[in-house]
Amino acid sequence: MAVTYYKQMGKIPRKRHIVMRKEDGTLYREQVMGTKGFSGIQSILYHDHPPTEIVTSSLLQENFFEYEEQSPLRPRHFNTNKVKKGQDALSGREYLLGNDDLVIGVVYPSNPMEFYYRNSDGDEVLFVHYGTGKIETMFGTLTYGKGDYIIIPVGTIYKVIPDDGETKFLVIETTSWITSPRRYRNEFGQLLEHSPFCERDIRGPEELVYFTEKGEYEVRTKARGALHSHIYNHHPLDVVGWDGYLYPYIFNIGDFEPITGRIHQPPPVHQNFEGHNFVICSFVPRLFDYHPEAIPAPYYHSNVDSDEVLYYVEGNFMSRKGINEGSITLHPSGIPHGPHPGTIEASIGKKETLELAVMIDTFRPLQVMKTARDIEDDRYESSWIED
Numbered sequence: 001m002a003v004t005y006y007k008q009m010g011k012i013p014r015k016r017h018i019v020m021r022k023e024d025g026t027l028y029r030e031q032v033m034g035t036k037g038f039s040g041i042q043s044i045l046y047h048d049h050p051p052t053e054i055v056t057s058s059l060l061q062e063n064f065f066e067y068e069e070q071s072p073l074r075p076r077h078f079n080t081n082k083v084k085k086g087q088d089a090l091s092g093r094e095y096l097l098g099n100d101d102l103v104i105g106v107v108y109p110s111n112p113m114e115f116y117y118r119n120s121d122g123d124e125v126l127f128v129h130y131g132t133g134k135i136e137t138m139f140g141t142l143t144y145g146k147g148d149y150i151i152i153p154v155g156t157i158y159k160v161i162p163d164d165g166e167t168k169f170l171v172i173e174t175t176s177w178i179t180s181p182r183r184y185r186n187e188f189g190q191l192l193e194h195s196p197f198c199e200r201d202i203r204g205p206e207e208l209v210y211f212t213e214k215g216e217y218e219v220r221t222k223a224r225g226a227l228h229s230h231i232y233n234h235h236p237l238d239v240v241g242w243d244g245y246l247y248p249y250i251f252n253i254g255d256f257e258p259i260t261g262r263i264h265q266p267p268p269v270h271q272n273f274e275g276h277n278f279v280i281c282s283f284v285p286r287l288f289d290y291h292p293e294a295i296p297a298p299y300y301h302s303n304v305d306s307d308e309v310l311y312y313v314e315g316n317f318m319s320r321k322g323i324n325e326g327s328i329t330l331h332p333s334g335i336p337h338g339p340h341p342g343t344i345e346a347s348i349g350k351k352e353t354l355e356l357a358v359m360i361d362t363f364r365p366l367q368v369m370k371t372a373r374d375i376e377d378d379r380y381e382s383s384w385i386e387d
């Protein structure tokens, strides 16, 4: 599920489910992509070829996610700058944390995918830490840049084509739908005045590019926790027109308008998106609390029933020491956490912060992937002890 407003691109017939012919008199093929058993949002697409023409199917990979054995409950810190670079935006994904609701990883794509890809388990979020490029999708092409959250709805066929230079994505693969927070929408889905972003901040596909070629084309499909390969007998991006509410879009973190106050504002003011059993928040540069005795740094807090993941993008994160751009921290439910020694005192009287970070709070515990151990900073758990 994506955005809640209507968009239309390319050629579509005047009414749904009626004849639309090509110049040679044959029919375009209509596909309804509906969520929640056709009671959620949907789009209707018109293909040059039927989207069902599979030549062969094969299983490419099972058991993507290998989790470590139960280990002591503790704060964890992973340095994603150490993740292997290169490959394409799917093959190069290094998964670090996950549960049944989502998995979190990073990728440094340097090559275009040599295939098309769709995630049929749920929506994907690609947060662009840096780099530029484009994403070709069945709904049209989007161009991305630094700070973009790219939201790709379940079942969308796409290909990432990075420009020259380094690109890095924080990847969130879900098994549900990404939406705006419910409290920021009215009963019709329009974003309300107190929302920290509005429809003008959302960029859908810019151009609908389609291909009518026949030939063998591979679409890799992630579904049921495995990767499958489908060979079709035509180009998979053959949509000549579509309309509806379901489509990929981009929201730039720089368009998130921070909510500030006289005293410390609670974490939900930073919320940008939500899915089933998790939220995604944007911590952006902002003015600090303006009560004369305010403590801008957060208080110690017990997230008693949620795990907290922070991905540090830029700037000095005010409450933490020893973390870098590209660090991921995990503060699990069950033990309190909070600012590092000295950061509370240092925050008093400060006027602003330039921190930029993405936070993911999950309402069910996350597990750590075995491979994340290779990039873990073991000193983090005891870094709250004052020297």
Ligand SMILES: [Fe+2]
Binding pocket: 301, 308, 331, 337
């Ligand atoms: Fe926290």
